[in-house]
Amino acid sequence: MSEIRKVTAFLPAKLLADAQVNAGAGVTETLRAALEAFNRAAWYRKMLELEGKVDIDIDLDALREDREFDEHGAVIS
Numbered sequence: 001m002s003e004i005r006k007v008t009a010f011l012p013a014k015l016l017a018d019a020q021v022n023a024g025a026g027v028t029e030t031l032r033a034a035l036e037a038f039n040r041a042a043w044y045r046k047m048l049e050l051e052g053k054v055d056i057d058i059d060l061d062a063l064r065e066d067r068e069f070d071e072h073g074a075v076i077s
Helices: 013-023 027-049 060-064
Strands: none
Touching: 013 027
8 A cells, every 4th residue: 555545535423433333443444444345345256256267277286295294184384
């Protein structure tokens, strides 16, 4: 986030107050979190639209060849 913009917005007071309570943060932090959540949701919708449309040919065994695993299947550093 390199550029910051100051905005004026007219919002229902109760909507903002409830959001601030839920976020446990001030106005700026609450609005930032809401915008980030909105953008994430849009990205998830776009990814869901691609479901079944992208052919990915991945050999998981080949990806795992350079790793060591413990007896529980966890990767050993």
